[in-house]
Amino acid sequence: MTIIAVASIVTAGLTIAMGSIGPALGEGRAVATALSSLAQQPDAASTITRTLFVGLAMIESIAIYCFVVSMILIFANPFWNHVIAQVAGK
Amino acid sequence: MHLSPDEMIFWQYGLLKLNGTIVFTWALMLVLTLGSKLITRNLSTGLERSRWQNLLEIVVSAIERQIKDVGLRHPRKYLPFLGTLFLFIAMANLGTIIPGYEPPTGSLSTTAALALCVFVAVPLFGIADLGLRRYLKSYTEPTLLMLPFNIISELSRTLALAVRLFGNMMSGVMIIGILLTITPFIFPIVMTVLGLLTGMVQAYIFSILAAVYIAAATHTRGSDTRKSDTRGSETDLRPAPTP
Numbered sequence: 383m384t385i386i387a388v389a390s391i392v393t394a395g396l397t398i399a400m401g402s403i404g405p406a407l408g409e410g411r412a413v414a415t416a417l418s419s420l421a422q423q424p425d426a427a428s429t430i431t432r433t434l435f436v437g438l439a440m441i442e443s444i445a446i447y448c449f450v451v452s453m454i455l456i457f458a459n460p461f462w463n464h465v466i467a468q469v470a471g472k
Numbered sequence: 473m474h475l476s477p478d479e480m481i482f483w484q485y486g487l488l489k490l491n492g493t494i495v496f497t498w499a500l501m502l503v504l505t506l507g508s509k510l511i512t513r514n515l516s517t518g519l520e521r522s523r524w525q526n527l528l529e530i531v532v533s534a535i536e537r538q539i540k541d542v543g544l545r546h547p548r549k550y551l552p553f554l555g556t557l558f559l560f561i562a563m564a565n566l567g568t569i570i571p572g573y574e575p576p577t578g579s580l581s582t583t584a585a586l587a588l589c590v591f592v593a594v595p596l597f598g599i600a601d602l603g604l605r606r607y608l609k610s611y612t613e614p615t616l617l618m619l620p621f622n623i624i625s626e627l628s629r630t631l632a633l634a635v636r637l638f639g640n641m642m643s644g645v646m647i648i649g650i651l652l653t654i655t656p657f658i659f660p661i662v663m664t665v666l667g668l669l670t671g672m673v674q675a676y677i678f679s680i681l682a683a684v685y686i687a688a689a690t691h692t693r694g695s696d697t698r699k700s701d702t703r704g705s706e707t708d709l710r711p712a713p714t715p
Contacts, residue, residue: 432541432680439677443632446639453642457475 383469386461394452401448408441476579476642493579500564500576531559535679542683543691550686553593557586558679565641565671568664575671578641580634587634590682591626598689607689633681640674 416434420427474480477492484490511524521529535555539547564575564582576582598607611622644667651660 429541432538435673435677436680436684439636439674439681440632443636443639446636446643449643450635450639453475453646 383465386465390455390459390462394455397448397455398452401451402445405441405445409438412437412441475646477574477576478579478581480574492574493576493582496564496567496573496576497582500560500567504559504563538680539683542680543687544683550597550683553589554679554683554686557590557682558675561586561637561675561678562672565675566668568644568667568671574645575641577637578645580638583634583638583641586637586678587630590633590685591630593682594626594685594689597686601690610689629681629685633678637674637678640670644670 412434416430420430423430477496480492482490482492482495508528511522511528515525516522532551532555535558536547536551539550539554544550561577564577567573568575577586595607598610601607602610612619644663648660648663648667651663
């Protein structure tokens with residue numbers, strides 16, 4: 383029973399920790415490129431900004447997936463619920 | 473601390489549950505419909521107009537310009553659907569200002585429903601614009617080998633839309649909840665402001681992505697792809713030409 387709890391907690395922490403590295407790096411590069419192209423062509427600013435936001439949202443969703451997985455592990459964990467139901471039934 | 477407004481039960485009768493999501497969604501629909509009805513009661517086409525009508529006109533023409541910039545010709549055709557998406561999600565997220573309110577988009581049911589609407593609307597618009605055969609043929613472009621991948625990409629786009637909106641909203645609510653137990657008084661207010669900002673951005677992203685998907689579905693190979701209008705704030709106020 384404790385091993386389920388330990389595994390869930392450790393996995394939740396690791397998921398969100400490693401899952402936010404990639405998107406953060408990607409978003410940094412995207413914004414850097416957008417800034418340099420804004421400096422080159424300021425009159426295309428609205429197109430660049432809009433495309434930047436759409437791209438950032440797509441990159442961000444990877445981090446959101448990892449966040450959702452860790453939230454499920456902490457708050458809506460089916461294995462933990464099953465164990466709790468068993469202990470309560472005893 | 474609960475995960476979503478689904479867990480706030482206002483009233484229960486056997487199997488029927490009136491939870492927070494339903495109540496807040498209906499309240500939102502009531503506010504939006506009644507507000508628009510009241511404002512558009514006496515529309516004026518002259519230079520004298522009420523400030524509420526001015527506000528609505530600004531909102532509608534801004535959305536129309538955005539739809540046009542995405543590459544959709546005749547934005548009036550898509551304005552009801554995309555405008556409703558944006559206004560509903562924006563108002564749902566903006567209402568966090570009101571105490572005791574939780575955005576219904578923080579529940580996976582609402583976001584899944586909205587994503588399903590987009591999932592159904594994209595083929596509908598595509599078939600309406602291109603005809604059934606041509607639209608179905610676009611799934612086999614560039615080669616027939618891409619057919620399963622195109623179908624999978626449709627499904628995963630829908631899932632991504634739902635989870636993205638849900639994750640952003642739920643995380644905002646949860647961070648505020650956690651911070652209220654750790655450092656109350658000032659810091660949760662800062663996080664609420666951040667939550668409002670991400671809410672607005674997510675509403676914009678959701679509708680722009682829906683517009684981009686519709687544009688991809690109604691774009692035919694060989695038809696001219698108009699470059700985005702960089703001439704500024706010219707809005708096409710003529711009604712959409714009937715085919």
